[in-house]
Amino acid sequence: MSASSTYEQQLRSADLRVTRPRVAVLTAVHDHPHADTDSILGAVRADLGEVSHQAVYDVLKALTTAGLLRRIQPSGSVARYESRIGDNHHHVVCRSCGVIADVDCAVGGAPCLTPSDHHGFSIDEAEVIYWGTCSDCATASQPTPATH
Template sequence: MSVDATVTPESWDEQLRESGLRVTAGRRAALEFLDDHPHSSAADILAGLSDDIPSISAQSVHNIVHDLTRHELVRRIDLPDSGSARYETRTHDNHHHVQCVVCGRIEDVDCVVGHAPCLTPDDVHGMTVLTAEITFRGVCPECEPTLRDRDPQY
């Protein structure tokens, strides 16, 4: 499967250059793939890029997402029961996520209250809060019947 070309490919090149990163086929392809497939794991990215770039290696993908994360071109997400870290291209809009506890499916949720970091807790033990990441956990429509079979109380 190849990536959708409707997203202007040049914009990634510009963003890479603006971050002081060199433009390589792997980085461009990873950004395009993540834009089309948000919440992908490193393994997902490797599988998605292997057709276009047969030489790509798992380590390269790890290097790429690591570098892109450090320069905030992608955002890394760590969730329970997901096996591995996920990545997405939406980096500066302070959105959040819903995760189905049954199938693990992840979807975006727009900022809940006001502006980033969205919430102002009382006692943060003297820490300077930079961001607030919210993960809603629940059950998606497709999984509710499954859950009801196992646990009629729901």
């Protein structure tokens, strides 16, 4: 059975109609985690031929709302999507080149996910973004690690 039938099932169990653009978007996000909308549009078009950008926006919104995708948007970046969901993982973002990598929470479950004072908010999710520099950018900007 093809990989796309898995996506088809995901769509059906989320009560969403199965359409070619939707399967293509699911496939694209699975294949390119943390891709932005434009890259996804490109991947979908490579797969299906011409597809309107509006369709991709609609599909991404529908799939995100249905919980099949997760949308992340670090400051200064455009919206990005990933298919790894429901496992409490977080992200490291490179300040220099913007790459995103997944990280699991160091302290097991959800330690700092319960703030001391919730100000009357009822909290349903804690999102953690680690900011730093990826090894490539660190190497590029400082070829010889200072020792003096």
